[in-house]
Amino acid sequence: MSALSKHLVRLIALCLGIVLSVLVTGCASLPDDVERLPSHTLGDMHGATRLTTVAAASLPADDSVSGLRLLPDGGQALEARMALANAASRTIDAQYYQIANDASGREFLHALARAADRGVRVRLLIDDLHAAGEDDLLAGLAAGPNVEVRMFNPLAVRGRGVPSRVLLSLNEFARVNRRMHNKLFVVDNAFAISGGRNIGDAYFGRSQPANFIDMDILSAGKVEREQSAVFDAYWNSEHAFPIQSLVVKERPPQVARAQFDAWAQVGPDTMQPPMAERDPLGQSTVGAQLASGRIDLHLASVRVMADAPVKATQADTLVDGAVMAGNLELLQSARSDVLVTSPYFVPDTRMLDILQASTGKQVRVAVMTNSLATTDEPLVHFGYSRYRDALLDMGVALYEMMPGVDAMQAASSSHGSLGRLHAKLAVVDHRWLSIGSMNMDRRSAHSNTEMGLVIDSPELAGQVAMLLQREQMPRSYQLQRAGARQRLQWVAPTGTQPVVFSAEPSRNWRRQLGMSFTSLFVSEQLL
The missing domain is CATH 3.30.870.10 (Endonuclease Chain A)
Known part of the structure; x- marks a missing residue:
């Protein structure tokens, strides 16, 4: 039996298994008579605790920030x-x-x-x-x-x-x-x-x-x-x-x-490994600051964005949730620059329109996401890859995380060896910071419930931008178009002479064929 025949047999067996499993489990259901005793935040807890005392010492009397x-x-x-x-x-x-x-x-x-x-x-x-x-x-x-x-x-x-x-x-x-x-x-x-x-x-x-x-x-x-x-x-x-x-x-x-x-x-062999006394921003641990009686905090106005729980059952699967809507509104407000970081980036028409309008107003727009080598969701990356040419054409700078090895090893690696991007961030105009659980993709927009904060703080926005530019961009490919046919290239910033790849690092024909075939059966709304 040929290799192709074997794959076809496996596919047919999988389809039959799905049909059989649906028939067998069609009667499975959740309990109806579930007792849910309501409970709420305690609010005023009638007396200070250690943490409320530390919070009071760390905040101004003004409750507006x-x-x-x-x-x-x-x-x-x-x-x-x-x-x-x-x-x-x-x-x-x-x-x-x-x-x-x-x-x-x-x-x-x-x-x-x-x-x-x-x-x-x-x-x-x-x-x-x-x-x-x-x-x-x-x-x-x-x-x-x-x-x-x-x-x-x-x-x-x-x-x-x-x-x-x-x-x-x-x-x-x-x-x-x-x-x-x-x-x-x-x-x-x-x-x-x-x-x-x-x-x-x-x-x-x-x-x-x-x-x-x-x-x-x-x-x-x-x-x-x-x-x-x-x-x-x-x-x-x-x-x-x-x-x-x-x-x-x-x-x-x-x-x-x-x-x-x-x-x-948790045994001694699995306990947390030793930590540095200071993080990349020079901050000591929260535990150490709690012990001192005060935590160093930046004061700012914050807007909480949250999808409603009913999103888990809403009928319309194409309506943006509150968190995606809030983030797109923030991007649309940009006047000078936008930096977006999302491990999974699959833009829809509205997002593309906003990015196009932004670059048309001379707003600098950069997007950082995973490369094929570092993503843990290759099918989502395949969905994103369909939009790379369009994004570059409208002037968006694209960065894709490299594995934690040198550029030549990264080109042949099948997965990330050290770091996979998972942060969901947006910095706008060196002033606004969005941070939360939402990826910039269809699933977060329409299917998953999400939560996030939009913070008016040049200090925090600057910290995030600095970390991304200092820590992550030097470990990322920058995409560009080159040659008479304007084909994609991946530029790895290694040393004084960047390494340029004319083919996507870590992609091979088997992976490409598998993703192309699977994508025929998976809507972008599921990515």
Whole structure:
């Protein structure tokens, strides 16, 4: 049998398997009689806590502005969460797209359990898709005192890996396709951390061979209260199911909690590696500043953008969510320059029109995304690649992240060896900074729920632009057109003499053929 015949047989078998699985699982459904006791942010907690005292010392008496601090370093981003959780006295509200069952994920969950044991009210909301196989772990956490765990938009199929759960849930494709992509961590209604990072080793520089290059932001004051209101809306949504309503196996609470404690313990060999005392911005750790009684914060006006939970079931799949609409409005307001960073970049017609209008007004526009060598979503990169010529024609500067090796090795590498871009940022006119969970693609615009901040701060905007220009652009290919036929070239800034590639680094005919074939069956709305 030829290689082509083998592939055709596998494809036919896969299609038959999908049809069979849909027929077999067509009757699977979520529970109807789910009890969701509403709860809300505690607000005035009648007395200062350690964290509210630190927040008060770090903010002015004027309540019209908020305090903010960037968290560019992965190790310090995890340390900040752990330091806040360990200092919590009253409440912890955590909302994530993914909490991995690895060292970082278990360390995070164990910190929540310890806080609950001290009497802290813990509410944990997780999107259900990537929680495959974690029902017992999460139910064990929820079996302890003062803890509630809810799953957002869950699948009826439990106890399998992500591919199997998706395959066996295709009879409810709309549910599978709509995910809660928000990331938010609020402690004692005093400090919040939001941004692009999920909870897992790869987001905190603890994974091999690849880690995500990302950005979070610590906030306090008015913005934190608005973020808490967003959390409440999701927590009390009909799409949030208590984990106990989804777990088939019933166990006494003490048994479930004992098993959680055994799973969640982090041994000495998996603890966080040593961190530098200062991050790339020269900032000491959040824990060290908490111990001093004050956190260095930039004061700024902030607008909170958040999609409504109902986006998970809205009928119109082509309407931009509130976060995408807010970001496009920001880009449209540019007068001098725009710098966009997104790991997945698949522009729609409106975004292209805005970028075209901006460059037509002599606004400098640059977009940074992953290269084929560093992306963890090759099909999304293929979707983006269709727009490179058009973007260059309208004057947009394109940068694609190289792997963390030299340029010649990067050209032949099939995946990123050190850094994969994951930060979702936009800097406009050296003044405005957008940061959050939203990618600049169709999925974030129309299918996933997202959350973000638009910050009026030349200082923070300058910090982000400096980090990107100092740390990431020197590690990125810049695309250009050359020759009589104006073909794409990838220019690697190595030393005094750049290396120029006339073919896309890491692309080969097998990968190209596979992506071209798969794209025939996958709409850009799903990318």
